[in-house]
Amino acid sequence: MSLSILAQTPLLTEQIPTPVVSWPALLPLIVMALGGLLLLTFASLFGRRVGTPFFTWWTVMTGLIAFGTAVPLWAQVQGWDRRVLWWNPEQTPAGAFSTVGGAFGIDGFSVLLTMLIALAVAVCALVMAGTSERDGERHVEGPALLILSATGAMVMVGANDLIVLFLGLEVLSLAVYVLAAMNLRRVQSQEAGLKYFVLGAFSSAFFLYGIALVYGGTGSTSLVNITGFLADNLLLGSSSVLVLLGIALMVAGLAFKVAAVPFHSWSPDVYDGAPTSSVAFMASVVKIAAFAGMVRVLVVGFDTFAADWRPILQVLAVLSLVGGALVALVQTNVKRLLAYSSISHAGFILLGVEAASDTGTRAVLVYLVAYTFLVIGSFAVVSIVGRSGDGMHSLDSYRGLGRVSPALAGTFTILLLAQAGVPFTSGFYAKFYAVIAAVDAQSAWLAVVAMLSAVIAAYLYLRLVVTMWFVAPGDQTPAPGLPIPATTGVALVVCVAVTLFIGITPGPLTSVVDEAPPVVVEPPVEQVADAPGLDGLPPGLLDALGGGGAGGQDPLTVDPGGAGTPAGGAP
Amino acid sequence: MRSIDAGYLVLAAILFSIGAFGLLVRRNPLVMLMCVELMLNAVNLTFVAFGMMLGDLAGQVTVLFVLVVAAAEVVVGLGIVVAMARRRPGATADDIRVLRG
Numbered sequence: 118m119s120l121s122i123l124a125q126t127p128l129l130t131e132q133i134p135t136p137v138v139s140w141p142a143l144l145p146l147i148v149m150a151l152g153g154l155l156l157l158t159f160a161s162l163f164g165r166r167v168g169t170p171f172f173t174w175w176t177v178m179t180g181l182i183a184f185g186t187a188v189p190l191w192a193q194v195q196g197w198d199r200r201v202l203w204w205n206p207e208q209t210p211a212g213a214f215s216t217v218g219g220a221f222g223i224d225g226f227s228v229l230l231t232m233l234i235a236l237a238v239a240v241c242a243l244v245m246a247g248t249s250e251r252d253g254e255r256h257v258e259g260p261a262l263l264i265l266s267a268t269g270a271m272v273m274v275g276a277n278d279l280i281v282l283f284l285g286l287e288v289l290s291l292a293v294y295v296l297a298a299m300n301l302r303r304v305q306s307q308e309a310g311l312k313y314f315v316l317g318a319f320s321s322a323f324f325l326y327g328i329a330l331v332y333g334g335t336g337s338t339s340l341v342n343i344t345g346f347l348a349d350n351l352l353l354g355s356s357s358v359l360v361l362l363g364i365a366l367m368v369a370g371l372a373f374k375v376a377a378v379p380f381h382s383w384s385p386d387v388y389d390g391a392p393t394s395s396v397a398f399m400a401s402v403v404k405i406a407a408f409a410g411m412v413r414v415l416v417v418g419f420d421t422f423a424a425d426w427r428p429i430l431q432v433l434a435v436l437s438l439v440g441g442a443l444v445a446l447v448q449t450n451v452k453r454l455l456a457y458s459s460i461s462h463a464g465f466i467l468l469g470v471e472a473a474s475d476t477g478t479r480a481v482l483v484y485l486v487a488y489t490f491l492v493i494g495s496f497a498v499v500s501i502v503g504r505s506g507d508g509m510h511s512l513d514s515y516r517g518l519g520r521v522s523p524a525l526a527g528t529f530t531i532l533l534l535a536q537a538g539v540p541f542t543s544g545f546y547a548k549f550y551a552v553i554a555a556v557d558a559q560s561a562w563l564a565v566v567a568m569l570s571a572v573i574a575a576y577l578y579l580r581l582v583v584t585m586w587f588v589a590p591g592d593q594t595p596a597p598g599l600p601i602p603a604t605t606g607v608a609l610v611v612c613v614a615v616t617l618f619i620g621i622t623p624g625p626l627t628s629v630v631d632e633a634p635p636v637v638v639e640p641p642v643e644q645v646a647d648a649p650g651l652d653g654l655p656p657g658l659l660d661a662l663g664g665g666g667a668g669g670q671d672p673l674t675v676d677p678g679g680a681g682t683p684a685g686g687a688p
Numbered sequence: 689m690r691s692i693d694a695g696y697l698v699l700a701a702i703l704f705s706i707g708a709f710g711l712l713v714r715r716n717p718l719v720m721l722m723c724v725e726l727m728l729n730a731v732n733l734t735f736v737a738f739g740m741m742l743g744d745l746a747g748q749v750t751v752l753f754v755l756v757v758a759a760a761e762v763v764v765g766l767g768i769v770v771a772m773a774r775r776r777p778g779a780t781a782d783d784i785r786v787l788r789g
Binding site (some may be wrong): 283330333 | 761
């Protein structure tokens with residue numbers, strides 16, 4: 118009686134293949150997402166009692182815990198032979214792997230960048246705490262959006278499926294649009310938010326259209342299937358047109374996110390208008406995620422099309438390198454100046470992507486690690502000099518800063534020299550590896566352009582340094598005794614320490630980066646027994662139910678029409 | 689490839705172009721938001737058309753994800769537009785020019 122009812126319910130007998138999820142692999146993501154949501158909940162319940170120091174502490178801890186949960190993953194990918202936290206080499210096989218049905222990859226590349234993003238969130242939260250304390254703001258939205266946005270960035274660095282990449286990009290971007298518009302007292306901030314939103318949504322739509330075309334050309338959005346398909350098939354006619362068009366549209370979408378010329382027009386305005394502490398996050402984490410997506414899609418996914426996309430990236434790189442450096446020369450606003458200089462940095466990172474090689478990917482990683490701390494540190498200084506209200510950003514505000522606040526000016530000098538690529542700083546090695554990658558990839562002319570643009574850019578950094586140390590203080594210079602908030606001070610110390618450490622001993626970073634190549638790994642084959650709806654049934658029941666039916670079939674090959682068969686075969 | 693399916697693709701491309709063009713020329717922030725929606729839905733149509741051609745369900749599943757993203761995007765977009773309108777009622781994109789690129 119009850120058996121026949123069971124048999125007539127197709128849901129129970131039809132096997133739905135569910136992906137195997139390795140939860141430890143997703144822990145950094147879970148920590149970040151939960152951290153952001155719990156922070157919002159907590160703040161809405163007890164917000165008045167706890168205040169900004171608690172929000173900051175929570176954000177920093179979330180970042181550090183996410184970093185900690187990524188360490189066993191690194192051990193697993195590298196195959197360390199000792200136990201690290203919950204990773205036991207005797208129980209779990211070592212090496213890169215993918216989970217959630219191959220949609221999310223855990224390899225050296227994604228774990229390293231996940232760690233970098235986690236650290237960047239912690240440092241950005243410290244910078245943000247400094248400004249909100251000074252301006253008397255007690256908002257929880259800033260820290261919460263930092264965490265949630267970084268969750269999207271972590272999804273992007275591990276995405277092995279184009280749709281997952283798109284979802285990560287949107288989670289990242291939507292939070293950043295709000296971060297840009299968050300200062301309600303400055304009209305520029307809302308204007309920046311609106312501009313960023315409109316142009317960002319525009320570019321996301323192009324990116325998504327690119328994914329749709331690639332899906333039409335290759336029949337899948339999963340990078341595992343796409344690489345397999347491209348390796349086995351020679352695309353002809355309309356399919357190859359679809360894929361090429363799709364790649365071009367995806368490159369345009371990602372180039373917008375990294376602010377490469379000619380997709381950069383939003384960046385100076387947004388950097389200028391948005392709260393400075395948000396800009397520190399935008400300039401670091403958004404670029405990490407977008408470049409990770411670019412490497413994963415182009416270098417790993419579509420390396421068979423390298424001959425087609427390399428010229429596009431070469432044009433983007435040259436325009437960004439030269440355009441960013443030249444336009445930065447005429448800027449009188451330090452935030453806009455740093456925006457153009459970060460466009461020029463994006464050009465250098467594009468050199469690494471363009472190389473389409475292991476050397477190139479290593480250069481991208483080294484550059485991203487160095488650049489993240491450089492740019493957060495630089496904007497931290499700008500946020501202090503901007504003073505209450507976050508509005509004093511003209512070059513005149515930096516006149517004679519060395520006399521007013523030698524510590525701050527000294528810190529900024531180190532960071533600016535590092536951005537210029539002076540030896541004994543991380544910026545030197547970053548630029549060095551990018552140029553090496555370009556030369557290795559037979560595009561020496563690009564390397565020459567890069568070095569020339571570095572010379573131009575050096576002039577603008579030196580101009581700032583000269584303004585700080587060799588010009589008398591003007592009426593816009595901060596009064597002596599400019600307070601440096603303690604949290605921002607900690608962030609600055611971290612940034613300068615990392616910059617100098619990498620600059621003096623690059624060995625540790627390069628050895629880590631050497632072991633972090635991006636790979637696409639097929640997901641483990643799913644077991645029939647894992648399908649839901651069958652677990653609760655006794656083993657003999659299946660045979661009784663349906664004369665073979667779906668029970669003996671591989672879940673992956675069940676055809677949609679087969680759902681009715683078991684019901685028909687029931688007694 | 690049946691011709692009717694290719695027709696859907698062409699329609700989607702036209703809709704996408706209308707959305708992109710509208711975003712660039714219209715100055716009302718709300719109309720710009722609608723244009724973004726039009727672009728995303730054109731992509732949805734593309735996904736469904738390709739899914740039908742390939743006999744693959746993934747195309748239709750993707751549409752659900754994109755719908756959620758589009759809804760979230762409108763929420764954030766409207767939030768920013770409202771924050772802007774509180775300060776300056778009736779502002780168009782041309783009035784918003786404190787910052788110059």
